[in-house]
Amino acid sequence: MDRLDFRIVELFSNDPGTSVLQAARELGIARPTVQARLTRMREAGILVDILPKLEAEPMGYPVRAITTLQIDQRIGTEQLHEQLLSIPEVIDCATIAGQWDVMLRIVARSNADLQRVIERIARLESVSRTSTSIVLQDLARNRHLPLMDAATADLDDEA
Structure with missing residues (x-):
C-alpha cells in the first residue's frame, strides 16, 4: 500500500x-x-x-439510532444474525465485548416506527434486553480514507 x-x-x-x-x-x-x-x-x-454511499433519510428514514442487545447466553446467537438481517431497518450489526453483546445501527421513518423496530428486535428469542439511543447528529462516519491516508503516509516515511 x-x-x-x-x-x-x-x-x-x-x-x-x-x-x-x-x-x-x-x-x-x-x-x-x-x-x-x-x-x-x-x-x-x-x-x-x-x-x-447511500443515505437513509432521502429514502424516507430520517430517524437513526444505536441499539445494544444483551443476549440470553443459554440460547446464544446461532439464529440471531439471520433474524437481525431480515429486518431492513438494521443497517449495521456487530458483536461487542462488555455489558452488551450486540450493537446495531438502525433507521426508522419516525419515532413511532423506531419503537416498532425495537419491539420487533426485542421479541427475538435470544434477546433478553435492549438499550437504544437516538442519533442526533453524525460527527464522523465511514472514516476509512483518513485511516488509509495515515497508513500510507507512515509507509512512505519508512521508505
Missing part, C-alpha cells in the same frame, strides 16, 4: 461511478496500473468493494 493506492481509493470513494479508464486519466497513469492495484488491494483484503 502506498500513496498511489490511497489516491486510487480516494478517487473511487468520492465518485464510485468512475471507470478505471477515467481514473487512469485523472491520475496520469496507465489503465492497467489502476486495474492491477485495485486487484492487488482486493486480494490483500484492503479493498472489499467500492460502493455508492
Whole structure:
C-alpha cells in the first residue's frame, strides 16, 4: 500500500461511478496500473468493494439510532444474525465485548416506527434486553480514507 493506492481509493470513494479508464486519466497513469492495484488491494483484503454511499433519510428514514442487545447466553446467537438481517431497518450489526453483546445501527421513518423496530428486535428469542439511543447528529462516519491516508503516509516515511 502506498500513496498511489490511497489516491486510487480516494478517487473511487468520492465518485464510485468512475471507470478505471477515467481514473487512469485523472491520475496520469496507465489503465492497467489502476486495474492491477485495485486487484492487488482486493486480494490483500484492503479493498472489499467500492460502493455508492447511500443515505437513509432521502429514502424516507430520517430517524437513526444505536441499539445494544444483551443476549440470553443459554440460547446464544446461532439464529440471531439471520433474524437481525431480515429486518431492513438494521443497517449495521456487530458483536461487542462488555455489558452488551450486540450493537446495531438502525433507521426508522419516525419515532413511532423506531419503537416498532425495537419491539420487533426485542421479541427475538435470544434477546433478553435492549438499550437504544437516538442519533442526533453524525460527527464522523465511514472514516476509512483518513485511516488509509495515515497508513500510507507512515509507509512512505519508512521508505
